[in-house]
Amino acid sequence: MTRLLVLIMGALATVMFALIVLVIMPRTMLADIKAPEQLKPLSALEARGRQIYISNGCIYCHTQQVRDSNFTADVSKGLGNRPSVPADYVNDAPHLLGTMRTGPDLFNVGSRLPDQNWQLVHLYQPRALVPWSIMPAFPFLFEHKAKAGPNEKTLNLPPAYAPREGVVVVSKDAEAIVAYLLSLKHAYPAPGNDLTKEIAND
Amino acid sequence: MSSPLPSATNKQGQSETQQASTLHHSEVRIRPEEVRAYDDSSRKPVLLAFFLALVWLLVGTVLGDLSSFKFDRPDLLTEQAYLTFGRLRPAHLNVMVYGWASTAMFAVSLWLMPRLCRTTLRWQFAAVSGILVWTLGLGIGLVLLLAGVSDGLEWLELDRYWADPLLVLGASLVGASIWKTLGARQVQHLYVSVWYIAASYPWFAIIFIAGNLPIFKGVESAAVNWFYAHNALGLWLTTVNLGLIYYLLPKIIGRPIYSYWLSLVGFWGLALFYALNGMHHLIGGPLPSWMIATSITASIMMIIPVVAVGINQHMTVVGRFGAMRYSPALTLAVIAAMSYTAVSLQGILTALASVNRITHFTHWTIAHSHLGLYMFVTLSLFGGMYYILPRVLGREWPSPRLIRAHILLAGGGMVLYVLALGIGGVLQGLSLMNPGEAFEISVAQTKPWLLLRSVSAVIISAGHLIFVYHCWRLAYSSRQGHAQHPPFFELKPVLVKKGSAS
Amino acid sequence: MFADSIAIIALSLIIGLPPLIFLLIGVRHGYFDHVDEASRSIFEENELRYHRPWESQSQMQSRLDHHGPLLSNPTTEWERWL
Structure with missing residues (x-):
């Protein structure tokens, strides 16, 4: 069983790590960005x-x-x-x-x-x-x-x-x-x- | 064990030990009847998935050809919205990735897992319904896409409310069958292909769901888009096919994989670095520079798993390349393995900012993706089908000549394709980089290469038609049971007529 | 910065530690001691004792030394190694 756990947990860990670095972290950091005044929303x-x-x-x-x-x-x-x-x-x-x-x-x-x-x-x-x-x-x-x-x-x-x-x-x-x-x-x-x-x- | 033995009996003792270990190995090894039982247990889903994959292959070929011809004749078929280039091209991509490659990969993984776990396929019904649900989802997504309903993200165009849930459900059902089989395994050791295949299913579910969440805006949307699109290649298409190649090469050559340790390094290196690569599709773009830097670094680190896999596979085959004359499956697997190394090195090169400034936004990218998705993924799947189908159907391929024609047309056509677009892409990129040149010049410079691409598309299509016709003949040939003197038997090379066994 | 926050450190530990622990358990139990056996596990019995026409004399000899003498190929041999 340990073999399967190494495989599944390891596999999940690598992809979750990438998700955190490339998706979750940027999302939090980019949340503060405000639209510039001159950028008008689309009609x-x-x-x-x-x-x-x-x-x-x-x-x-x-x-x-x-x-x-x-x-x-x-x-x-x-x-x-x-x-x-x-x-x-x-x-x-x-x-x-x-x-x-x-x-x-x-x-x-x-x-x-x-x-x-x-x-x-x-x-x-x-x-x-x-x-x-x-x-x-x-x-x-x-x-x-x-x-x-x-x-x-x-x-x-x-x-x-x-x-x-x-x-x-x-x-x-x-x-x-x-x-x-x-x-x-x-x-x-x-x-x-x-x-x-x-x-x-x- | 032999060391405490007296010196007089030492020699005898050694040979006994050797004999004992041989016996031990043959006990461990599978009996052919057992293998037949494993193949029988997965027969239904495997044949279903291969059948559907072939249908999608033909659909995708037509879509790809039309998209290519539209570059040469932009006024071709413009009257209907569903035939416009901007819908045919994503339709081609989605049909090839989710229809052809993924469905064939279901078949490959469902066929491999019982053999590698030495048990019959569990939850066969889940696998069959998973394949059907997946196909339904893709069908709905494709119709909506052609009707103009698109999520607007490359590789994720299929509608996130009607199509994608079905795809997730389908892949999960197939994955459930895979993992259930893995849980019921009768072997202690996990072969390297098991690592690759079993990990691919949870990976795919996670990245596909993450990519489709409708919560991202602006540049995050771009980040998630390329996180998914790159990992769909790296953690789904690549992994299942590497698993297949790791099985086919040793099996056909008759020699275990060169280094099992290297294959583990390759697996975990790929899992760790590939997942971080995606942002190199946005080099120079409006993303925080640390994200792009992370991806460039991870892309360069990819050299570790790529070289590990490349060395391992090369050392397994080295000295025995003559075997390729006898086995089309091996030929395709070897070409696919080499293409994997080539496409990965090309990818690393392209991720370097100095190269990327030229090749970004050009047809070089298209050449690169076809090197990966065709020369590696598709050829590996063709090889798998040449190996698997006769075993599942209990019948020999009817015609070596058709096999030769298929491999030459598909392989040769794609070499022409990659060269044409590679050269065209670099010319286009150099022109786009030159501040003194009008945009017109970049278009004019690519036109002849795009025409050459259309020529190669026709060649490849002919290869696909031959392959599908051959599969049809294999499935419906009147000869039942096992041929007594199959055409590839023993000393008769399939792929090169002349020349003797060496 | 967000990367320094406790949440990220905790999350990384939660995700990263279990596989490491299982890996250590696996190593301790000797799961990785006989990796080469795994690489041979895909072969059927006798599969490595058949004639393979592309091999050189010495390649065949070393194979047979490891796996036993040559067997005559069954007529449906293509099924095994083509």
Whole structure:
């Protein structure tokens, strides 16, 4: 029996140790972080857009983080004016940091590409605006109609990509995800309660 | 024992001692009928799990192929939401990890445990229902994922309210059967595979539940995400497959494992260091730097268990690589064992900040994960199936030619895959690092390598089709019972036609 | 800092001590004295006495020295070691 106890208790001890170090301790330490004043909570439309961003898997090609400028070129490539810090993400559940830059980083896309119409057309057909893009098109976020209804927004497409008849109408989902993208602006200075520095000074 | 004997009878005494110890060993050893009884006791869940695993393998292959083709033709199949890249890719990952690999690992562990514990499988019903519940959970999760319901965390996309509880329940039922069998064991010593397999089930339950708790926000959410995703590989996929390899290598070669002590070092080193590795997926990111430093340190420490396992497995096979010509199971197990060493060393390298600054966020990561999940995990499971299925079904594989084709296509295709994405990833990373280069260049530089990846995906898919067809022929071939002169019999090498036994 | 708190120290001891104690008990009971026996426990009887075509003469000799003389392989031998 002792053999089995060594195995089960030892196995549990190692994984619990890792849980404490990487999950429980950080949770307690990061609990003190407050949202910076300039970081606005998402509106209902933007929150819905965030959900669209998740359900269509944008994270598999886009990151939302600016890495430490000491050893990466993220800041010098214009992804942001400073590296991102934990306080920038306090409202995020789940996190959307991402692990791939098949497409560019979106942490500050709202400042970089603030034109709503550009974003909508780019979603409908990225290659209408960026010929070399390999981003998938999202035509299912739009409706193809003969005529737009009274309160519906139509899309201004270049002739090569416009449908032969009728109009392309922007759906609520498309509007929401663009609203979310445009809300991604983190130009404010890094907040003072930056834990990274605090720990380093310990 | 022989020392007090008079010198005249010393020689005789020595040979008696030797004989006695031989007898002792053969008493300890299992009789073939016994082994058959163990195999029979686990037959039902093992066959069920392998069947379901093969179904998931085909589904996952289609999903993976489509995801890959979408890089080359971004306007392919964009009209429906459920066919968009951002849903197919996580579907591919989840089907391969939870559908193919995990289900096949259930079969492997349920087949190994009775043999290693020298008793029949206990709670067989729990094992069977566990496999079914698991499959149901994954099915629900997959449909929801394609319909747009995702938890939004990589490796944890399956819905935490509808799918994940079923997965936990399923794995726990299988684990209960495993642990019950372990508790009823008839041997005093625990073989190293038992350590790996038995520990994997509680590990998986703990990390999976921790990863799915809906209480984390912001960067903690990222920390938990990568704590889980890395340990799913390290404390679940890796451990069960190392257990399988530790069984297959000595068994086929006919020689005990080189050093049992090294295997214990490997096991506990892995348990201790692997669990801390996760944050190296977030190097440079917005996490407290001590967390990332901890993970980088633990990643470098991984060199201890990796080298221990690598030396142990290499020394077991060394001098007998010729055996690979005779046994496809051994061939795949050896390639898998070498890939484990390779992928771990690559992982350690990638965790170094100087390398990571280039390779992070690039296709290098995808190449790395396929080296681990395919060249190591999947090939090891293929090897296990080549060894286990004939024993459970009591039938020989029908065609050596199909086996050759499968191994060459799957192995060769994946080598091409890893090389293509590895090179493409480094080019992409160098371009992303260069402040003077527009983003466009990083895309343009990866395009040809992504196309090559699609080519290799087609090659691998062909290998999978051949393998599934061969399994189908094995299961439904009209020849019952044991073949009198099986194709792999004795001096007839399976994998290389020419050349004699040496 | 949280890492210094009594809670963490106590928790680590609660989690870490029992396996250590069991490990010591195991060592005291000699559970780790014959580890090599465990590595041989997977073999079936006579399994190590069959002809294996890839072995060199000396490899086969040392194997047979340890496990007894060569047996003729049964026709279904592939079942054991393929």
